[in-house]
Amino acid sequence: AQSVTQPDARVTVSEGASLQLRCKYSYFGTPYLFWYVQYPRQGLQLLLKYYPGDPVVQGVNGFEAEFSKSNSSFHLRKASVHWSDWAVYFCAVSPWTNTGKLTFGDGTVLTVKP
Amino acid sequence: EAAVTQSPRNKVAVTGGKVTLSCNQTNNHNNMYWYRQDTGHGLRLIHYSYGAGSTEKGDIPDGYKASRPSQENFSLILELATPSQTSVYFCASGDGLGGQNTLYFGAGTRLSVL
Numbered sequence: 001a002q003s004v005t006q007p008d009a010r011v012t013v014s015e016g017a018s019l020q021l022r023c024k025y026s027y028f029g030t031p032y033l034f035w036y037v038q039y040p041r042q043g044l045q046l047l048l049k050y051y052p053g054d055p056v057v058q059g060v061n062g063f064e065a066e067f068s069k070s071n072s073s074f075h076l077r078k079a080s081v082h083w084s085d086w087a088v089y090f091c092a093v094s095p096w097t098n099t100g101k102l103t104f105g106d107g108t109v110l111t112v113k114p
Numbered sequence: 115e116a117a118v119t120q121s122p123r124n125k126v127a128v129t130g131g132k133v134t135l136s137c138n139q140t141n142n143h144n145n146m147y148w149y150r151q152d153t154g155h156g157l158r159l160i161h162y163s164y165g166a167g168s169t170e171k172g173d174i175p176d177g178y179k180a181s182r183p184s185q186e187n188f189s190l191i192l193e194l195a196t197p198s199q200t201s202v203y204f205c206a207s208g209d210g211l212g213g214q215n216t217l218y219f220g221a222g223t224r225l226s227v228l
């Protein structure tokens with residue numbers, strides 16, 4: 001069965017600084033990988049998704065992620081964080097044979113300092 | 115823009131009572147899902163559906179039933195609610211097949227079982 005580990009429960013960065021949120025997945029085969037964001041009192045929204053192909057994928061609001069099969073990782077990055085990025089970020093994996101049965105990590109809370 | 119609406123947004127129930135959480139989507143998506151989110155954890159899949167009349171068990175189905183009477187509506191039913199089912203419940207619809215399925219989430223229902 002697939003699984004996702006987000007090793008950092010909380011990350012704090014200063015506004016304007018760069019950001020990396022880590023994600024490690026476990027899956028035998030070709031995974032589909034996702035990053036979702038959850039703002040306070042809201043549902044999750046898709047940031048970006050990876051399908052087999054270019055390992056670097058671009059998402060909304062300047063986010064990007066890089067897939068590494070050798071490291072079983074799918075880290076999220078942003079060059080310059082804005083205060084509005086303060087949220088919880090979830091990494092998720094889906095096997096291609098299943099219809100949307102995403103397995104989520106526990107999430108990383110991003111705090112942005114002024 | 116995808117639209118998934120959940121009702122109620124907040125619910126307080128008594129132990130042993132019956133609870134029904136409702137979800138409506140206007141996206142004409144075939145796939146719908148119920149997840150629960152507990153503090154400090156990611157989302158866990160309870161039930162899902164591939165279309166009207168179908169329901170499938172997810173990863174944690176015990177204590178829950180689901181109903182998909184139409185393309186638009188997907189309900190989660192707690193026949194005998196217990197305090198361990200206190201959580202935030204998210205409904206989602208999905209727009210594709212296999213791993214390319216992007217999920218669109220509702221805003222969530224906060225359930226407290228006393």
